[in-house]
Amino acid sequence: MARLRFSKMHGIGNDFVMIDQRTNPTDLTPERCRLLADRRLGVGCDQIIGIYAAKHSNAVVAYRIWNADGSQAGQCGNGARCVAAWVQREAPGKVGQVMHLESPKGVHRAQCMADGQVQISMGVPEFTPRNIPMVGFADMQDSYALALPGFPEIHFGAVSMGNPHAVVEVDDVAGMQIEPLARAVQTDIHFPDSVNVGFAQVISRDEVQLRVYERGAGETLACGSGACAAAVVLMEHGRVARSVTVRLPGGDLQIEWPQHGQSVLMTGPTAFVFEGEFDFEGQGL
Numbered sequence: 001m002a003r004l005r006f007s008k009m010h011g012i013g014n015d016f017v018m019i020d021q022r023t024n025p026t027d028l029t030p031e032r033c034r035l036l037a038d039r040r041l042g043v044g045c046d047q048i049i050g051i052y053a054a055k056h057s058n059a060v061v062a063y064r065i066w067n068a069d070g071s072q073a074g075q076c077g078n079g080a081r082c083v084a085a086w087v088q089r090e091a092p093g094k095v096g097q098v099m100h101l102e103s104p105k106g107v108h109r110a111q112c113m114a115d116g117q118v119q120i121s122m123g124v125p126e127f128t129p130r131n132i133p134m135v136g137f138a139d140m141q142d143s144y145a146l147a148l149p150g151f152p153e154i155h156f157g158a159v160s161m162g163n164p165h166a167v168v169e170v171d172d173v174a175g176m177q178i179e180p181l182a183r184a185v186q187t188d189i190h191f192p193d194s195v196n197v198g199f200a201q202v203i204s205r206d207e208v209q210l211r212v213y214e215r216g217a218g219e220t221l222a223c224g225s226g227a228c229a230a231a232v233v234l235m236e237h238g239r240v241a242r243s244v245t246v247r248l249p250g251g252d253l254q255i256e257w258p259q260h261g262q263s264v265l266m267t268g269p270t271a272f273v274f275e276g277e278f279d280f281e282g283q284g285l
């Protein structure tokens, strides 16, 4: 196999290996994803984003998402912004152009703004437990109680943004050791497909501090779908306004959810880091 050409990008520190599967089709096995994501033996990234020809007529491209552990995901908010920026760079149209991107879970409106910010329409949040998926809780509730061995009972909100999220409101997100609790939630039987776990501290009605321990990647500097998940769960609880700045360790995202039944809008920056080639054969893959 010829060497794999890729672009390295990030969305406020959530970093990606971007592969154009139309020009260099690559079989992204779990082993290859883990090697690509390895920060010593590979390129290093939180997720791999494969770009494909779109099936939906109004979408300019389709994208698929692999976590660093080789598992696939249904959505990646920071990755979607990078796909839009990648398309804009590959085929520079008028700045501010609107395009549509096809994710595994649907088609999303994207707009690259003149100031470099990218807005993605992330879709309508899904709170029905079985559609998250989450089992063992009868119906849609404001919040759910989960008792985990070795941890005090937690109350959390749960939502799908095309991928599963549990959101725990905390008092001091910066001072927390989030990994042990997050891993306990991820392996709990209530989440058959595991789950991304967000820890959110409300700073004001229009400001939230958030850290996310992601499914398949661990704690990342930012999680776009996690920022949407935290914002809509807190909005449902009346804790924040319908437009909120979510401050993650890697930077800020603006999340708006005008009303129930409408799509969540996420706006934030992207960055190109470098282009490269990767030699799987040289490492036996």
Ligand SMILES: N[C@H](CCC[C@H](N)C(=O)O)C(=O)O
Binding pocket: 014, 046, 047, 065, 067, 072, 073, 074, 075, 076, 077, 078, 079, 163, 164, 196, 214, 215, 216, 217, 220, 222, 223, 224, 225, 226
């Ligand atoms: N770990 C996530 C996928 C990446 C999401 C995140 N990087 C984002 O920006 O939304 C999952 O398995 O559902």
